[in-house]
Amino acid sequence: MHLQDVWFRYARNAPWTLRGVDLELGPGETAVVLGPNGSGKSTLLQLAAGVLRPVRGGVTGRPAVVGWVPERFPADQPFTARTYLTHMAAVRGAPAAAIDEWAGRLNFTGFLDVRLNRLSKGSAQKVGLVQALLHPPGLLVLDEPWEGLDAATREQVPAIVAGVVAHGGAVLVSDHLGEVSRLPRARRWHVRDGQVGEEERPANRRIIELAVAPAHADRAVAKLRADGFDVLGVREER
Numbered sequence: 001m002h003l004q005d006v007w008f009r010y011a012r013n014a015p016w017t018l019r020g021v022d023l024e025l026g027p028g029e030t031a032v033v034l035g036p037n038g039s040g041k042s043t044l045l046q047l048a049a050g051v052l053r054p055v056r057g058g059v060t061g062r063p064a065v066v067g068w069v070p071e072r073f074p075a076d077q078p079f080t081a082r083t084y085l086t087h088m089a090a091v092r093g094a095p096a097a098a099i100d101e102w103a104g105r106l107n108f109t110g111f112l113d114v115r116l117n118r119l120s121k122g123s124a125q126k127v128g129l130v131q132a133l134l135h136p137p138g139l140l141v142l143d144e145p146w147e148g149l150d151a152a153t154r155e156q157v158p159a160i161v162a163g164v165v166a167h168g169g170a171v172l173v174s175d176h177l178g179e180v181s182r183l184p185r186a187r188r189w190h191v192r193d194g195q196v197g198e199e200e201r202p203a204n205r206r207i208i209e210l211a212v213a214p215a216h217a218d219r220a221v222a223k224l225r226a227d228g229f230d231v232l233g234v235r236e237e238r
């Protein structure tokens with residue numbers, strides 16, 4: 001898939017959110033989109049997924065099956081999870097058995113007959129994830145998957161990404177929490193001032209482990225990033 005000189009703004013006279021973005025993502029590749037809040041990560045993902053259309057430029061070679069998981073699944077709907085997913089499976093030409101298979105894998109089977117608008121945020125996000133995976137996607141787009149999902153499902157994201165990649169699919173993930181280390185082989189695209197640059201990773205790096213009190217963790221991460229250091233992850237001390 002190729003984003004060619006893509007420009008996007010939300011209204012005719014609004015400032016450009018993205019300017020002249022040129023990116024390529026091939027089958028079996030994963031890219032993590034990094035950048036501060038409001039920098040345009042979601043916008044880039046939606047352009048790649050075909051949810052938004054570029055104002056200028058274009059997107060070519062988008063795979064036929066795109067799985068799109070928004071940051072917040074729109075759960076304000078009167079159907080049960082099963083009814084919704086059965087409909088989505090029919091639309092995608094996926095076997096209904098895929099619903100139970102994914103529900104089992106994500107520990108969600110007990111919620112299939114609950115209405116979407118009664119689900120917790122984490123469970124609703126699982127429905128969003130399952131609908132994107134019912135048919136193996138040629139492109140899976142995950143907007144901040146580590147934010148809305150519960151801890152157990154978050155742990156499964158790398159395996160889900162690996163499954164899509166193993167089928168020859170491409171994966172695009174946004175991340176502002178610094179969870180990118182969970183996908184160590186992914187390319188890294190940084191959105192800054194409306195433009196997207198790919199991080200060149202030096203061949204030889206040193207990994208420094210650092211321990212701070214939980215109350216100082218966010219400040220330490222922000223400070224290190226502001227100084228241009230690559231924070232690979234944050235974990236509890238075990």
Ligand SMILES: Nc1ncnc2c1ncn2[C@@H]1O[C@H](COP(=O)(O)OP(=O)(O)OP(=O)(O)O)[C@@H](O)[C@H]1O
Binds near residue numbers: 010036038042044
């Ligand atoms: N539907 C919309 N209409 C108008 N402006 C929007 C809309 N969606 C996003 N924006 C604006 O576009 C800019 C980029 O937003 P976007 O959601 O792409 O950033 P982001 O990097 O994903 O942020 P976050 O990390 O907070 O999700 C922001 O200034 C945002 O306010």
